[in-house]
Amino acid sequence: MSVIISQNQNPNPWFCTPLSLIDLALRNTYILYMEEVLIEESESGNSCTDEAAPALIAVHPTESSVVVAVGSELRVFDLKGDSAVSPLDELGGPHHSASIRAISFSSDGELFASAGDDKIIKIWKTDSWNCIRTVQSEKKVSAVSISQDSQYVTFADKFGVVWIVSLKEDRDTKAVPILGHYCSIITSMKFSPDGRFIATADRDYKIRITVFPRNALKGAHEIQSFCLGHTDFVSCLAFVCSQDQSKGFVLSGGGDLTVRLWDYISGSLLYTCALDDKAGILEASEIEENDKRAVTDICASSDGSLISVAVQGFNGVMLLSCDLVAKTLSFVKNVSMEKSFIPTSLVLVSSKERLWTVMGASNLTSSDLNNNNQRLLTRVRIISFLQKDPLDSCSRDPALLEDSQVPGGEKLLMQLQGCLDAAAQEAAFAAAAAAVRTSLQNMMIKKQYSVERRELRKRNRNDKKIKS
Amino acid sequence: MSATARVPRKRFYRARAHSNPLSDSHFPVPIRPSDVDFDFDFDFDFDFDFASHYPQSSGNPMDLVRFADVGCGFGGLLVALSPLFPDTLIVGMELRDKVTEHVKHRIHGLRATNPGHYNNISVVRTNSMKYIPNYFHKAQLSKMFFLFPDPHFKEKNHRRRVISPHLLDEYAYVMQLGGIIYTVTDVEELGDWMKSCLQNHPLFEPVGEDEITTDPVVKLLTSATEEGQKVARNGGQTFMAIYRHVASKED
Numbered sequence: 254m255s256v257i258i259s260q261n262q263n264p265n266p267w268f269c270t271p272l273s274l275i276d277l278a279l280r281n282t283y284i285l286y287m288e289e290v291l292i293e294e295s296e297s298g299n300s301c302t303d304e305a306a307p308a309l310i311a312v313h314p315t316e317s318s319v320v321v322a323v324g325s326e327l328r329v330f331d332l333k334g335d336s337a338v339s340p341l342d343e344l345g346g347p348h349h350s351a352s353i354r355a356i357s358f359s360s361d362g363e364l365f366a367s368a369g370d371d372k373i374i375k376i377w378k379t380d381s382w383n384c385i386r387t388v389q390s391e392k393k394v395s396a397v398s399i400s401q402d403s404q405y406v407t408f409a410d411k412f413g414v415v416w417i418v419s420l421k422e423d424r425d426t427k428a429v430p431i432l433g434h435y436c437s438i439i440t441s442m443k444f445s446p447d448g449r450f451i452a453t454a455d456r457d458y459k460i461r462i463t464v465f466p467r468n469a470l471k472g473a474h475e476i477q478s479f480c481l482g483h484t485d486f487v488s489c490l491a492f493v494c495s496q497d498q499s500k501g502f503v504l505s506g507g508g509d510l511t512v513r514l515w516d517y518i519s520g521s522l523l524y525t526c527a528l529d530d531k532a533g534i535l536e537a538s539e540i541e542e543n544d545k546r547a548v549t550d551i552c553a554s555s556d557g558s559l560i561s562v563a564v565q566g567f568n569g570v571m572l573l574s575c576d577l578v579a580k581t582l583s584f585v586k587n588v589s590m591e592k593s594f595i596p597t598s599l600v601l602v603s604s605k606e607r608l609w610t611v612m613g614a615s616n617l618t619s620s621d622l623n624n625n626n627q628r629l630l631t632r633v634r635i636i637s638f639l640q641k642d643p644l645d646s647c648s649r650d651p652a653l654l655e656d657s658q659v660p661g662g663e664k665l666l667m668q669l670q671g672c673l674d675a676a677a678q679e680a681a682f683a684a685a686a687a688a689v690r691t692s693l694q695n696m697m698i699k700k701q702y703s704v705e706r707r708e709l710r711k712r713n714r715n716d717k718k719i720k721s
Numbered sequence: 722m723s724a725t726a727r728v729p730r731k732r733f734y735r736a737r738a739h740s741n742p743l744s745d746s747h748f749p750v751p752i753r754p755s756d757v758d759f760d761f762d763f764d765f766d767f768d769f770d771f772a773s774h775y776p777q778s779s780g781n782p783m784d785l786v787r788f789a790d791v792g793c794g795f796g797g798l799l800v801a802l803s804p805l806f807p808d809t810l811i812v813g814m815e816l817r818d819k820v821t822e823h824v825k826h827r828i829h830g831l832r833a834t835n836p837g838h839y840n841n842i843s844v845v846r847t848n849s850m851k852y853i854p855n856y857f858h859k860a861q862l863s864k865m866f867f868l869f870p871d872p873h874f875k876e877k878n879h880r881r882r883v884i885s886p887h888l889l890d891e892y893a894y895v896m897q898l899g900g901i902i903y904t905v906t907d908v909e910e911l912g913d914w915m916k917s918c919l920q921n922h923p924l925f926e927p928v929g930e931d932e933i934t935t936d937p938v939v940k941l942l943t944s945a946t947e948e949g950q951k952v953a954r955n956g957g958q959t960f961m962a963i964y965r966h967v968a969s970k971e972d
């Protein structure tokens with residue numbers, strides 16, 4: 254009986270010696286590995302964009318100090334003392350070594366918390382800007398908040414678990430988990446103004462309102478409501494005070510480009526304000542086919558009369574207003590800023606009727622090649638809502654302040670921005686805006702593998718039973 | 722008896738016993754309970770005053786569901802519960818696609834061979850660890866079942882367990898006060914784990930022994946499902962934890 258030996262690359266193994274079998278196996282493994290590498294390269298974009306963390310801004314409730322967090326730096330300016338401040342850690346703890354992802358003042362302004370990708374949360378006293386505590390997290394932190402009585406600090410890790418530390422306990426005490434959003438990333442976490450509830454929003458379209466108990470270290474187990482209605486990730490939350498105890502109002506913004514008003518006691522959706530037509534100031538050429546834009550930040554005056562919204566791709570701030578009696582939201586106007594200035598973070602100082610905005614990213618450095626000291630750049634702009642003429646009974650016109658009108662003047666801008674001519678760095682800001690947007694999309698939208706890639710991944714699973 | 726009415730053979734619906742609850746599978750999920758699309762079918766005439774019970778509801782029969790079998794597998798418990806509670810709507814939730822299809826066909830087959838019966842049970846394909854609040858309102862369910870859940874032995878996989886301190890918050894949310902949660906397993910370590918999670922949770926209290934002996938549902942936990950029958954055949958031991966949802970004791 255004759256046997257035909259094929260002439261192709263894979264000879265019939267029955268005719269191979271054992272050594273050749275191993276060789277065959279190795280070659281096949283190598284081919285599989287190369288397939289994976291090639292597919293991975295073609296699928297993933299520039300991995301640098303995953304690193305672009307947006308710059309954040311926070312202002313003391315009485316505007317006595319302003320903080321901008323960009324990359325791993327905390328830039329503090331003391332407005333009362335009219336000087337830049339360097340936060341200290343006299344306990345010898347580390348300063349932040351990776352991008353800061355969340356910052357917050359306590360509601361009385363005495364404490365400040367910062368946390369991020371370096372898996373630590375630092376708590377500072379704002380009179381001396383000394384760090385009183387550094388807490389270790391197991392995972393990167395995506396949100397941080399201080400309870401209304403300033404007794405607890407909560408932080409959310411990228412696994413969806415919210416942890417808590419009590420400031421009354423010993424400094425070395427570890428954080429304990431109080432609640433979890435199963436397998437999701439928490440994008441925003443805020444305490445209700447009366448301190449009774451904690452609201453957490455995640456990338457799986459959910460907002461959970463949980464009762465914040467007195468003995469919070471035992472956990473926050475009682476869910477008051479779920480506010481469900483967003484059709485994409487929820488990115489930001491802002492509480493609005495209500496006179497009526499039986500209702501509570503909270504605003505949210507998300508990847509579906511809507512701002513929604515909720516009664517969080519019952520979880521009902523009261524009003525949805527779609528921003529897609531209001532944001533349409535971008536030229537058509539700038540918008541790609543499937544380009545979804547998201548609301549990135551929101552802040553509100555306590556009575557809801559003034560709501561400021563930051564939207565990806567929009568160089569300015571959108572103003573909305575909320576009617577708590579009629580329970581509706583309405584669009585007021587857009588305040589445009591210079592081209593390429595897309596705010597990454599907003600904060601409203603109600604007492605001074607000023608909205609502070611910042612634009613920046615952890616990869617935005619000066620394009621000035623002469624300057625060897627590459628500082629991270631940010632741009633700070635302020636909108637004032639004060640009536641210019643008190644006798645004028647017309648509705649207030651928001652005014653964008655010039656650099657010369659900014660409280661703290663050049664000193665503040667130098668400290669927070671890193672330079673005085675940030676306005677001239679347009680190209681750099683445009684690139685940073687795009688990078689921040691891509692990194693947000695990557696974080697919020699779970700990676701979808703192509704069918705081939707999924708099959709490849711299944712092939713390389715390491716938990717299969719070995720045939721005996 | 723037509724061919725379509727025949728109860729389907731399990732052999733054609735085989736699937737891996739394990740499914741990863743962490744992965745986002747591709748099935749539709751309602752945004753909120755009132756949006757539940759009747760993917761599953763209740764053939765049921767019921768006189769119910771929707772407006773007063775659920776002011777926000779769209780008149781959706783999903784609001785009437787009172788029992789949920791989480792991880793219902795091939796539907797054994799659903800089929801056993803149906804005749805015991807003919808006026809109650811019962812839903813099974815299952816992650817595996819093929820298995821859900823089997824249960825649907827099984828229910829249709831039973832309805833065809835037993836006219837007027839098995840109209841109160843149905844199944845939905847979903848990830849109940851992620852989406853329970855999407856399907857059920859606050860305080861909607863009076864019973865929840867977790868029969869022979871995946872043990873996820875490795876410690877790093879404990880977070881995939883369907884009973885966990887965090888998920889119990891969500892189960893308490895969808896359950897009425899006084900509602901009962903039934904868990905059973907043949908894996909002792911998992912049994913201890915579930916019992917301790919429930920014991921340590923402030924919103925659950927153990928159901929007394931007397932009540933357990935008089936509850937008609939309890940013996941179904943070990944006898945109604947294929948998994949339970951397999952354990953009995955092999956002479957294995959089962960570990961139950963039955964708890965009631967109670968109000969928080971915060972003053």
